Amino acid sequence: MTVRYLLAGLALLLGTAPAAATSPALLATGSFFVPGVGQFINGEPVKGSLHLATYGTAAGIATHYQTRDDYIEREDRYDEDDLTITTNRTSERADLFASVASNTRFYSAYDAYRERRAMRGNLGYSTPISDEGFQDLATAPFAARYLSRPTTFIPIAIAASGLLLPAEDSWVTRTRGGLTRTEAGAMLLPRHGAVALGEEAFFRGILNNEFHHQFGPWWGTTASSVGFGLAHSGNGLSANAAVATAYGAYLGWLHQHNDYRLGENVAVHFWWNVLLSAAALRHDPEERTAVVRWEFRF
Numbered sequence: 001m002t003v004r005y006l007l008a009g010l011a012l013l014l015g016t017a018p019a020a021a022t023s024p025a026l027l028a029t030g031s032f033f034v035p036g037v038g039q040f041i042n043g044e045p046v047k048g049s050l051h052l053a054t055y056g057t058a059a060g061i062a063t064h065y066q067t068r069d070d071y072i073e074r075e076d077r078y079d080e081d082d083l084t085i086t087t088n089r090t091s092e093r094a095d096l097f098a099s100v101a102s103n104t105r106f107y108s109a110y111d112a113y114r115e116r117r118a119m120r121g122n123l124g125y126s127t128p129i130s131d132e133g134f135q136d137l138a139t140a141p142f143a144a145r146y147l148s149r150p151t152t153f154i155p156i157a158i159a160a161s162g163l164l165l166p167a168e169d170s171w172v173t174r175t176r177g178g179l180t181r182t183e184a185g186a187m188l189l190p191r192h193g194a195v196a197l198g199e200e201a202f203f204r205g206i207l208n209n210e211f212h213h214q215f216g217p218w219w220g221t222t223a224s225s226v227g228f229g230l231a232h233s234g235n236g237l238s239a240n241a242a243v244a245t246a247y248g249a250y251l252g253w254l255h256q257h258n259d260y261r262l263g264e265n266v267a268v269h270f271w272w273n274v275l276l277s278a279a280a281l282r283h284d285p286e287e288r289t290a291v292v293r294w295e296f297r298f
Helices: 002-015 024-033 037-041 045-066 089-119 134-142 150-164 181-215 217-230 241-257 263-281 285-297
Strands: 084-088 172-176
Touching (some): 024 089, 024 181, 045 089, 084 089, 089 181, 134 181, 134 263, 150 241, 150 263, 172 181, 181 241, 241 263
8 A cells, every 4th residue: 555655646746847845736745755744834733733643643553453463464355256355353443544544644735735725826726726624525425415416426326236236246244353244334434434535635636636737627637547546456345447547537527527626526435435345244255155055955
C-alpha cells in the first residue's frame, strides 16, 4: 500500500506545473508525506496538530496489531482460486486503523490544497474549489440530497446486487479468533468511510481539479482516473487497475458535473465499497460445502 501511495504523490508532483514553495500543489504534497505540514504553513497549527496526531495514533495502533502473532498477512488472507477470505479480529482491527492512517494523509493533502486556494482567491485557477469541510464530507453518504439522485442510487443498486449472489458464486469469509460477522460488519462503516473520504479528497479534490485546470476536462479526467487505477492492485476484493480506472472516470465526471464538489462522490464511493464488502461477509465456506453435499445426496 505504501508504494502505491508514494506513486500517487509522485503523480501529483509530476502533474503540477512548477510554482512557488507555498503553492497549493506543493503544500498538498507536503501534507501527503507528513500530515499537518501544509496546515502549519497555512497558519492553522491546531488543525495541523490534529492531522499529525490522528495519523500517528492510527499508524501506531495499526502497527501494534500487525506485529501480533495472530495477524494474518494480506497475501495470506485471500484465496483467489476458491474466492475465500480468512480473517480474524486482529487483522480486521489492523486494517481499520491502517485505513484511517493512510487516508488521513490523503485528506490532509486535500485540506492544505483547498485552504491555500481559498485563502488566495483561487489563485487564477480555471476550476472552482469546493467549500465543503470535513463534516460535510463525512456525513455525505447519509445525506438524502445525494441518495435520491440517479447518479448515486444507480451505482449503489449495482453494488447491492452482489448481496443476492449465492455462496457458490461469490466471495465467502471464514472468521477466526472469535471474530463475529456482526463485529466485522460494524468495522466496514468506519473503514470504508475513511477510504471514501480520503480517496475522493485526493484523487478528485486535488488531482482531478488540478488536471482539469491544466489540461481541460477530457484529459484531466483521463489523467486523474489513470492515477486512481494505478493505486489499485486487484488483490482480494480490490478492483484491478483497469476496473478502477473506469470507475475513476465516472467519479471524475461526477466531480465535474457537481461543479467540483465532492459530497456525492464520497457517497457513491462509500456505499459501493460497503456493499461489496458486505456481500463477501454474508457467506462462509461451509455454506458452499452444504450445497455440494445436497447435490450429491440427490
